[in-house]
Amino acid sequence: MVEKEALKGTGLELDVGTAEYNVGEVFGRKLYQSAEQESFIASARAEGPETKLLRIAADDFRLIMASQGSHINGSEDIMNAELPSEFKNPVPFRLEDFQVIGLVGYGSFGKVSLVREQATKQIFALKEVSKRRVISTGQIEHIINEKRVMSIIDSPFCVKLFRFIFLFI
Numbered sequence: 001m002v003e004k005e006a007l008k009g010t011g012l013e014l015d016v017g018t019a020e021y022n023v024g025e026v027f028g029r030k031l032y033q034s035a036e037q038e039s040f041i042a043s044a045r046a047e048g049p050e051t052k053l054l055r056i057a058a059d060d061f062r063l064i065m066a067s068q069g070s071h072i073n074g075s076e077d078i079m080n081a082e083l084p085s086e087f088k089n090p091v092p093f094r095l096e097d098f099q100v101i102g103l104v105g106y107g108s109f110g111k112v113s114l115v116r117e118q119a120t121k122q123i124f125a126l127k128e129v130s131k132r133r134v135i136s137t138g139q140i141e142h143i144i145n146e147k148r149v150m151s152i153i154d155s156p157f158c159v160k161l162f163r164f165i166f167l168f169i
């Protein structure tokens, strides 16, 4: 149940209530989206021996969720967001344009290398994904979603997908 309570010395009336959240859920998003940010006070208690409560400053949250002019607030926004124009009309490139500097790691679908673009000298991580492995493990939808999210997201905290290429080998 939500009740109203006066906030001392401010003349503001606040909604007072409690809510329970499950693992991975974010509380405070309403504060972030709301224009009346000053009239929101929240305290949180994590219960259970394995529970972790992570706090993130509003400015950092804004950077993660909506950096560089985008207005992405949650997973629905990402799924509905327009793909960047370079993904609708991909700029062709060749693997030969990149010089491999070293191996970074292995994932479930292939390897990741550190590479340098010859023309610009820019450094990238090049991730190779085996389509055969994606299909045989039933991960087609997941990999398409991963590509979509990584191409739309634009945050200093997240890896961004700049380009992709399909090879038939």
Ligand SMILES: Nc1ncnc2c1ncn2[C@@H]1O[C@H](COP(=O)(O)OP(=O)(O)OP(=O)(O)O)[C@@H](O)[C@H]1O
Residues within 6 Å of the ligand: 104, 105, 106, 107, 108, 109, 110, 111, 112, 125, 127, 159
């Ligand atoms: N952009 C990147 N920059 C630096 N290292 C990276 C980058 N992407 C991947 N790596 C490294 O390469 C490894 C393999 O990455 P990859 O994305 O293929 O798999 P994963 O995310 O670890 O697991 P999964 O394949 O199950 O999703 C990672 O564990 C990480 O060490």
